[in-house]
Amino acid sequence: MEDSVLNSNSNSQSNNRQTVPFNDAKIIIGLEVHVQLDTDSKLFCGCSTRFGEAANSQTCVVCTGMPGALPVINQRALELSIRTGLSLNCRIARSTKWDRKNYFYPDLPKGYQISQFDQPICGPGHLDIQTTEASGQPRRIRIERAHLEEDAGKSIHDESNDRQSSKIDLNRTGTPLLEIVTYPDIRTAAEAKAFLSELKLILNYIDVSDCNMQQGNLRCDANVNLHIPLRGQQIATPIVEIKNLNSFRAVERSITFEAQRQFEGWQENGVTIADAPKQTRGWNDHTQMTTLQREKEDSADYRYFPDPDLIAVKIEETQIKQIRSQLVQLPAILRELLVKEYNLKPDDAAVIVSQGRGVVDYFLTVADGCENSRVANNWIGQEVLRHLNESNQTIQQYPVSHQQFTELLKLVIAGTLDQTRGKEVLNAMVEHSISSEEAIKQLGIKSVDNSELVTLCETLMDENQNVVEQIRSGNEKAIGMLIGKARKKNPNANPGLVKAMLSKMITG
Amino acid sequence: MTLSALNADVIVDQLNAGDLTATDCVQHFLDRIQTHNADLNAFISVSDTALEQAETIDKRRKAGESLGCLAGLPVAVKDGICVSGQPTTAGSKMLENFSAPYDATIVERLKSAGAIVIGKTNMDEFAMGSSTENSYFGSTTNPWATDRVPGGSSGGSAACVAGRLAPVAIGSDTGGSIRQPASFCGITGLKPTYGRVSRYGLIAFASSLDQIGPMTRTAKESALLMSVIAGFDPRDSTSSKEHVSDALTSLETPLKGIRIGVCRDHLHEGLHWEVKTKINDAISVFKQLGANIEEIELPHSNSAVAAYYIIAPCEASSNLARYDGVRYSFRAQANDLEEMYRNTRGQGFGDEVKQRIILGTYALSSGYYEAYYLKASKVRRLIKQDYDEAFQKVDLILGPTTPTPAFKLGQHTQDPLAMYLADIFTVSANLAGIPAMSVPVEPSSTGLPIGLQLQGRAFEENTLLRAAHQFQNETHWHMTSPAEPWRTQS
Numbered sequence: 001m002e003d004s005v006l007n008s009n010s011n012s013q014s015n016n017r018q019t020v021p022f023n024d025a026k027i028i029i030g031l032e033v034h035v036q037l038d039t040d041s042k043l044f045c046g047c048s049t050r051f052g053e054a055a056n057s058q059t060c061v062v063c064t065g066m067p068g069a070l071p072v073i074n075q076r077a078l079e080l081s082i083r084t085g086l087s088l089n090c091r092i093a094r095s096t097k098w099d100r101k102n103y104f105y106p107d108l109p110k111g112y113q114i115s116q117f118d119q120p121i122c123g124p125g126h127l128d129i130q131t132t133e134a135s136g137q138p139r140r141i142r143i144e145r146a147h148l149e150e151d152a153g154k155s156i157h158d159e160s161n162d163r164q165s166s167k168i169d170l171n172r173t174g175t176p177l178l179e180i181v182t183y184p185d186i187r188t189a190a191e192a193k194a195f196l197s198e199l200k201l202i203l204n205y206i207d208v209s210d211c212n213m214q215q216g217n218l219r220c221d222a223n224v225n226l227h228i229p230l231r232g233q234q235i236a237t238p239i240v241e242i243k244n245l246n247s248f249r250a251v252e253r254s255i256t257f258e259a260q261r262q263f264e265g266w267q268e269n270g271v272t273i274a275d276a277p278k279q280t281r282g283w284n285d286h287t288q289m290t291t292l293q294r295e296k297e298d299s300a301d302y303r304y305f306p307d308p309d310l311i312a313v314k315i316e317e318t319q320i321k322q323i324r325s326q327l328v329q330l331p332a333i334l335r336e337l338l339v340k341e342y343n344l345k346p347d348d349a350a351v352i353v354s355q356g357r358g359v360v361d362y363f364l365t366v367a368d369g370c371e372n373s374r375v376a377n378n379w380i381g382q383e384v385l386r387h388l389n390e391s392n393q394t395i396q397q398y399p400v401s402h403q404q405f406t407e408l409l410k411l412v413i414a415g416t417l418d419q420t421r422g423k424e425v426l427n428a429m430v431e432h433s434i435s436s437e438e439a440i441k442q443l444g445i446k447s448v449d450n451s452e453l454v455t456l457c458e459t460l461m462d463e464n465q466n467v468v469e470q471i472r473s474g475n476e477k478a479i480g481m482l483i484g485k486a487r488k489k490n491p492n493a494n495p496g497l498v499k500a501m502l503s504k505m506i507t508g
Numbered sequence: 509m510t511l512s513a514l515n516a517d518v519i520v521d522q523l524n525a526g527d528l529t530a531t532d533c534v535q536h537f538l539d540r541i542q543t544h545n546a547d548l549n550a551f552i553s554v555s556d557t558a559l560e561q562a563e564t565i566d567k568r569r570k571a572g573e574s575l576g577c578l579a580g581l582p583v584a585v586k587d588g589i590c591v592s593g594q595p596t597t598a599g600s601k602m603l604e605n606f607s608a609p610y611d612a613t614i615v616e617r618l619k620s621a622g623a624i625v626i627g628k629t630n631m632d633e634f635a636m637g638s639s640t641e642n643s644y645f646g647s648t649t650n651p652w653a654t655d656r657v658p659g660g661s662s663g664g665s666a667a668c669v670a671g672r673l674a675p676v677a678i679g680s681d682t683g684g685s686i687r688q689p690a691s692f693c694g695i696t697g698l699k700p701t702y703g704r705v706s707r708y709g710l711i712a713f714a715s716s717l718d719q720i721g722p723m724t725r726t727a728k729e730s731a732l733l734m735s736v737i738a739g740f741d742p743r744d745s746t747s748s749k750e751h752v753s754d755a756l757t758s759l760e761t762p763l764k765g766i767r768i769g770v771c772r773d774h775l776h777e778g779l780h781w782e783v784k785t786k787i788n789d790a791i792s793v794f795k796q797l798g799a800n801i802e803e804i805e806l807p808h809s810n811s812a813v814a815a816y817y818i819i820a821p822c823e824a825s826s827n828l829a830r831y832d833g834v835r836y837s838f839r840a841q842a843n844d845l846e847e848m849y850r851n852t853r854g855q856g857f858g859d860e861v862k863q864r865i866i867l868g869t870y871a872l873s874s875g876y877y878e879a880y881y882l883k884a885s886k887v888r889r890l891i892k893q894d895y896d897e898a899f900q901k902v903d904l905i906l907g908p909t910t911p912t913p914a915f916k917l918g919q920h921t922q923d924p925l926a927m928y929l930a931d932i933f934t935v936s937a938n939l940a941g942i943p944a945m946s947v948p949v950e951p952s953s954t955g956l957p958i959g960l961q962l963q964g965r966a967f968e969e970n971t972l973l974r975a976a977h978q979f980q981n982e983t984h985w986h987m988t989s990p991a992e993p994w995r996t997q998s
Contacts, residue, residue: 061609061610064835065830065835066590066608066609066610066836067590067596067598067603067606067608067711067712067830067836068589068590068596068608068612068707068708068709068710068711068712069610069708069709070707070708070743070744070745071745072742072743072744072745073745100826102825102826102829102872104829104832104849106832106834106845109830109834109835110829110830111826111828111829111830111832112826112829168834301873301874303825303826303869303872303873303874303877304872305822305823305826305872305877305881308714308715308716308746308823309712309715309745309746310745310746311745311746
């Protein structure tokens with residue numbers, strides 16, 4: 001074995017290790033993502049899955065593990081799992097079963113978790129992610145499997161008084177989780193984040209989960225180690241599983257930290273994957289470090305075996321076909337559509353698509369209606385998204401309908417409204433929930449005819465002789481000053497027309 | 509004839525005819541429990557609302573309301589089955605103070621048919637045992653010989669029916685826990701097809717083997733109870749949607765031409781000589797009824813006990829993990845979490861339960877799973893295949909329920925293997941999921957009951973009940989009751 005030669009701690013070996021730059025090390029990352037499926041009721045009983053209710057109010061004899069109570073599978077959870085699997089290009093099992101994962105924990109009422117061991121509902125698949133690589137090629141991250149399982153409850157530790165006490169809330173017990181496991185195909189912390197963002201977006205598009213990370217609806221564990229080239233061979237560091245990462249930032253930072261930590265550890269002691277068991281480490285948001293939780297050798301033997309209270313689930317081809325036929329267009333397809341058919345830049349397309357299907361539909365309708373996708377993108381990408389972001393609204397709550405928005409953009413495209421006036425009109429439409437027509441009226445905007453324009457220009461020239469001189473002597477930029485003044489005298493005057501008329505009158 | 513001598517179907521007829529009130533009926537059996545339970549220890553708890561329920565039934569009957577088919581009939585229920593608001597201990601210290609928060613499906617069905625749960629019967633702790641000696645609440649004794657065991661684990665249900673402390677009872681059977689005590693106590697007991705009766709509310713021992721069934725004096729009474737408790741339950745994923753037809757209507761359909769298989773191997777080694785004789789006598793009765801007796805083979809049946817004692821403990825080790833002291837069970841004093849687990853489970857479970865949890869935990873452990881659990885599962889499939897083949901040739905399989913009549917209290921407590929062999933003829937039906945019943949034949953020369961086992965095709969309980977009923981038309985063993993006061997038999 002390579003390591004038997006290379007991991008001895010002789011000085012020469014140590015010196016060799018010191019010469020390897022960190023950037024030569026390849027980071028090997030695999031993710032396990034727990035997604036809470038957006039079902040009304042729990043995986044094996046009829047209790048509500050609502051978040052934030054009074055402790056233990058969403059429980060029954062089944063999810064509290066009362067003697068004699070039995071689980072019954074929630075068909076909706078199966079359907080959402082299949083939908084997810086299809087969206088991740090997974091093979092859907094024709095027959096899947098339930099297994100018990102046995103371990104003792106106070107918030108695990110039955111003393112076992114119902115999960116899926118060797119026949120997960122979703123088999124191998126993949127997800128392509130956008131990367132910042134120069135080639136612009138997407139990276140394919142292979143998915144190993146996705147299986148359904150029930151969540152545990154929550155332990156709440158109260159250490160406020162002398163007698164420390166712990167309380168258990170079983171509201172979350174039995175809520176359906178889909179655990180999506182990738183192959184170790186991810187190579188950078190940024191890719192890990194990109195994978196999670198894309199996954200989250202897909203789950204959102206297919207209505208499987210709202211992926212609220214604060215509520216724990218999307219949780220992630222990362223398996224990380226390094227492959228380090230040394231004298232023509234690859235040295236692998238021990239694999240570390242970083243548990244319960246509750247934000248994208250935590251995923252990114254913990255992987256970055258862990259890679260560095262492993263590299264320094266290896267440089268110091270040369271310990272490789274052959275020398276040490278898999279470790280579980282926790283990410284601490286305060287210290288921004290991972291800390292050792294346990295080494296896998298001490299970990300429980302879960303004694304998986306088929307749950308005799310449940311029967312195997314047969315999934316018919318027709319059911320898969322039906323779910324497939326109802327699948328919506330996924331983000332990758334929509335991005336391609338926006339780039340190819342609507343001539344958006346890839347980054348602009350990504351921004352629109354990242355906002356969810358509602359914004360995409362809004363964009364498509366407006367772009368089609370005003371027949372100018374660039375303008376539609378500029379306005380929606382900036383004005384609409386800023387408003388939604390600032391007001392924390394969804395596109396469905398946005399006060400300007402796509403028809404009204406289209407009308408507004410038509411006026412802008414025709415030059416009837418310039419950019420600035422257009423934005424004033426939009427602001428009025430948003431603020432008062434009125435049409436563009438009404439807003440124009442309210443703002444006193446009306447078209448300025450040619451004679452008015454001539455009078456305006458003449459007045460400006462009279463009042464600003466010195467500027468006129470500057471322009472005549474070749475300083476063409478000075479015309480901007482006059483345009484600014486024109487706006488003050490008559491806000492309805494179209495700056496483009498003013499400019500054209502002025503330069504004609506001044507320079508002939 | 510006193511009330512306790514009457515069969516349930518007769519009691520129901522009298523109640524319907526107005527010849528008997530539910531109140532008098534319930535009072536009669538409560539009195540008998542009061543008088544005799546100290547000797548038999550068949551009940552762990554007696555309902556304090558039974559009389560009240562009886563009065564309600566009487567009022568409703570008087571008011572001319574239509575009532576269920578068991579209205580006013582007292583039923584004893586094994587204490588491993590949840591009855592809402594009643595103590596439900598499963599014979600364990602772990603659940604000594606547990607009051608079930610809900611009704612098991614079969615209890616719900618019995619109640620809506622008007623039956624009155626009169627009390628909860630004693631059992632081996634978590635149904636693990638063949639003598640009811642493993643109960644935290646003390647052994648039940650056999651009313652035929654009070655120095656002998658009633659069998660188990662449904663020993664309380666068997667003893668209370670035999671001793672007429674209740675007209676009928678409900679038991680559960682994981683490896684023979686209905687049939688073996690029925691045999692030891694001289695009553696009729698049916699383990700239905702796996703999935704035929706809902707397990708919802710039955711405190712699990714081994715989920716893939718457990719099945720609830722009736723324990724009664726006659727096959728007709730068992731048919732009556734089955735008409736109420738059998739059928740699909742959406743709350744039990746393993747319950748079957750197979751149609752249930754009323755057993756009562758086919759009880760008298762002649763047996764002429766029915767093919768009954770006998771496995772000769774089961775009538776030889778290790779069998780008590782009187783058991784062998786009485787079973788052969790019973791075979792003659794079936795011949796007279798027009799049955800064709802044929803020899804069959806069940807080549808893997810000698811591996812059944814071994815497979816059973818892997819599969820059942822494996823499932824039990826997981827099923828019993830919930831008794832951890834955190835929520836509803838007994839909780840021992842401790843200074844930290846792990847100590848609480850250790851003390852609670854160390855003190856809350858009895859020795860046999862702990863032994864089986866350890867066995868199951870070991871057999872499921874990584875590195876042993878294939879050699880034990882998986883291998884036992886393969887044997888299980890082979891046993892099922894044996895039956896599938898046998899039932900190509902015959903309609904029923906007949907043999908002894910147990911190798912011996914009831915043994916003495918304490919006789920096998922130090923010898924688990926001898927105890928486990930009491931299940932040698934019964935565990936196969938659980939492994940294969942088929943229905944099986946025990947029917948009393950002529951007792952031994954010393955007056956100990958002996959049971960005949962009939963096994964049938966999946967979902968063909970009615971054939972079993974029909975054969976048992978017509979056997980009982982020709983014999984009277986099921987109608988004999990132990991003499992009172994109870995005697996020892998030495």
